[in-house]
Amino acid sequence: MIRTLALPAALLGWATVTYGNRALEVMNPALLPTPGEVAAVTVALARDGSLARDVLVSSGRIVAGFGLAAVAALALGLAVALYAPARLAVEPLVEFLRPIPPLAFLPMFLVWFGLGETSKVAFIAYTTFFPMFVAVTASLLRVDVMLLRAAASLGATRRDLLRRVVLPAALPGIVVALRLGFGLAIFVIVGAEFMGADAGLGNLIMEGRVFFNPAQIVMGALLLGVLGSLVNGLLVALERRALGGRALR
Amino acid sequence: MSARVQLEGLHKTFGVDGHAAPALSDVSLEVHAGELLCLLGPSGCGKSTLLNIVAGFLPPTRGRVLVDGAPVTGPGPERGVVFQEYVLFPWLTVAQNVEFGPRLQGAPAERCRAIAARYLHMVGLSEHAAKFPVQLSGGMKQRVAIARALANSPSIVLMDEPFGALDAQTREVLQEELSRIQRVEHKTIIFVTHSIREAVYLADRVVVLNRAPGRIKEIFTIKLPEARDRFAPEFTRYESEITRLVKEEVARVHE
Ligand SMILES: Nc1ncnc2c1ncn2[C@@H]1O[C@H](COP(=O)(O)OP(=O)(O)OP(=O)(O)O)[C@@H](O)[C@H]1O
Ligand SMILES: [Mg+2]
Numbered sequence: 081m082i083r084t085l086a087l088p089a090a091l092l093g094w095a096t097v098t099y100g101n102r103a104l105e106v107m108n109p110a111l112l113p114t115p116g117e118v119a120a121v122t123v124a125l126a127r128d129g130s131l132a133r134d135v136l137v138s139s140g141r142i143v144a145g146f147g148l149a150a151v152a153a154l155a156l157g158l159a160v161a162l163y164a165p166a167r168l169a170v171e172p173l174v175e176f177l178r179p180i181p182p183l184a185f186l187p188m189f190l191v192w193f194g195l196g197e198t199s200k201v202a203f204i205a206y207t208t209f210f211p212m213f214v215a216v217t218a219s220l221l222r223v224d225v226m227l228l229r230a231a232a233s234l235g236a237t238r239r240d241l242l243r244r245v246v247l248p249a250a251l252p253g254i255v256v257a258l259r260l261g262f263g264l265a266i267f268v269i270v271g272a273e274f275m276g277a278d279a280g281l282g283n284l285i286m287e288g289r290v291f292f293n294p295a296q297i298v299m300g301a302l303l304l305g306v307l308g309s310l311v312n313g314l315l316v317a318l319e320r321r322a323l324g325g326r327a328l329r
Numbered sequence: 330m331s332a333r334v335q336l337e338g339l340h341k342t343f344g345v346d347g348h349a350a351p352a353l354s355d356v357s358l359e360v361h362a363g364e365l366l367c368l369l370g371p372s373g374c375g376k377s378t379l380l381n382i383v384a385g386f387l388p389p390t391r392g393r394v395l396v397d398g399a400p401v402t403g404p405g406p407e408r409g410v411v412f413q414e415y416v417l418f419p420w421l422t423v424a425q426n427v428e429f430g431p432r433l434q435g436a437p438a439e440r441c442r443a444i445a446a447r448y449l450h451m452v453g454l455s456e457h458a459a460k461f462p463v464q465l466s467g468g469m470k471q472r473v474a475i476a477r478a479l480a481n482s483p484s485i486v487l488m489d490e491p492f493g494a495l496d497a498q499t500r501e502v503l504q505e506e507l508s509r510i511q512r513v514e515h516k517t518i519i520f521v522t523h524s525i526r527e528a529v530y531l532a533d534r535v536v537v538l539n540r541a542p543g544r545i546k547e548i549f550t551i552k553l554p555e556a557r558d559r560f561a562p563e564f565t566r567y568e569s570e571i572t573r574l575v576k577e578e579v580a581r582v583h584e
Contacts, residue, residue: 229386230416234430234481235406244433248420324420325461 091115113295118302121295125284135303138269138280141197142307145204146265150258153209157216162242174213182207182268186275200272200280207268212261219253220246251322259315266308331517332407332484334360334383338392341378342542351542352378356392358536358545363515367528369571370538370546371579376521377413379543380487383519384410396485406430409483411491413521415470417462423473424449424458430481448476451506453499467494472503479510485517492527504530512555525575529567530557537574540582547574 098114101107125131159166186203193199223246231245273282281300288296320327341353352375360366368376381387383394385404394401396408404410409430417426427445436444449455452472462470471494478486492500508531511518522528528535535549551567558564 224416226412226414226416227418229384229404230410230412230418231429232404233384233386233406233408233410234477235433240433244429245418248418251420325422325463326419 110292111294113298117295118299121293121299125296125299130279131284134279134281134284135307138273138282138304139307141200141204141272141280142262142265142269144197145201145269146208146262148201148205149207149209149212149261149265152205153212153216153257153261154254157213157220160217161220161246174210178210178214183271186271189272190275195276195278200269200277203272204265204268208261208264211264212257215257215260216250216254219250219257222253223249248324252319252326255315255319255322259312259319262311262315263308266304270304331363331515332397333362333395334485334517334519335395335398336360336379336383336392337395339379339382339389339394340391341375341382341387342390353382353389354542354544356538356543356545358548360517360519361533362517364533365511365516365518365520365531367532367535368519368521368538369523369525369528369535369575370543371540371575371582372523373582374538374541374578375543376538377489380410380489380519380521383485384408384487406434406481407483408485408487409478409481411471411474411478411486411488413489413493415462415467415474417470417473417477419462421461422458423454423460423462423465426462426473427476427480429477434481444480445476448480449473451479451510452476452503468496468499471495472499475503483516486519488518488520490521490523493523500527507531508555508557525568525571526559529553529564529571530559535571537571537578540578546578 095115098109098112101112102109102114122131125134156166156170160170161167182203185206189199189203189206193202227245227249228241231241236244269280270282270285273280274286277283281304285297285300288294288300336356336358339353339356341351343350343352356379368379370376378387382389383401385394385401385408401408418429421429424442424445427448428441431441431444445458446455449458452475454469454472454476457465457469462473465473471491475488475491478488492503495503504527510516511531520528520531529551532551535551537546537549538544539546549567549571553561553563553567
């Protein structure tokens, strides 16, 4: 009930503020685009096909960068959780790089990988890797030792323990890690595309700024929100499945 | 189908904040093949620690455990465990929990299901087979844990207060069930309990441990017929004799 009303209520609030501002001129109406103006820009850009291209380009970069980072975080997380020497080797490096804001490296990514796809994908992958790696490793290492004992006394081998206890026990935490990583991917794609791109939602927003078109900026932001909540919905469904019996409360 | 368990000079000391905290001190004991041995003793005297060592979860500080002459180096399916805290797999249903062992052995799905059904029936949980552990009461979880351990047909069963969370009626039903299984299957069972009545009803021998660090205070051999009558005069005699001894120990904990 509250869920279904929240979005319409927000839309109504936006409309009230912007149309109210237009009537009362509290601030320059050009700075506060109305839902109507945003819809008009959306239709215009959808017509000439550039909107679909921007959405596709950005989604492609997000999916590729996030996917690479997720695979790397899972593989390294497993190695670190299961094999102590790997942990000793990887952890200090990760803990050194992790606190450095990835934006500090963005110019380097552009120098190394050029202005094309590679630099964006690499940058997203680099940025989202760290939080996912940390969360994946923590959820693998925090599996209750009693569960491992219970399985071992039922005859589980090391392989069985991994497949039938560690992974199912850690799965909810792993899905949360993916959700965090994906949220961050949407966050950084804009930054990466600001720095130099010929297409994408970040580029669209930048254009909005350069050509002073606030409606276009708002539209770009809203589309990122839609994209993010669609994928988040997917991951939440996955999380519910991963929780299995634990979801019932 | 049963095995002999020998405890040889077991010592266990935990390191707590740099201090040595002794939990077991020189426990030597032979559990005969097919025997049901009850462990009694004040809270904190090391009963769970002893079971953990026999299960292979904890190495003893000194001494060793032999199963049919072979030293224990880790956990194994021939030693089933019923944990004091149940420890069910929360992502599996009740039936899947009970099937866990047989599945690991590679038994066909059909057979696993039949085994689970049989043991769930035994503990009175047939209607709850499809539920998840979070949906069960404490006593129900405890019964699933018992079914899960027995379904794997271990020759040795280590039970840590397995009936502790049950009401008196269910408890008696399961005691009778266990004693019936035991008359047929003659497993080697180490059974921790705080109930002296339960110990006298089930045990071939009752071992009373001292207050921490646990050492053996006394061993009673219960010479009663296999099907026991809780109201027989001999039953009551054992009960009061052991009660006196345990009270002494519990009183000393509070000195
Ligand atoms: N992992 C551990 N680390 C440190 N001390 C421990 C650990 N496990 C147990 N102990 C200590 O060892 C002693 C024996 O504990 P144990 O759990 O074996 O007692 P218990 O006889 O099973 O008690 P209860 O009847 O309450 O279950 C206690 O003093 C406890 O604090
Ligand atoms: Mg205990």
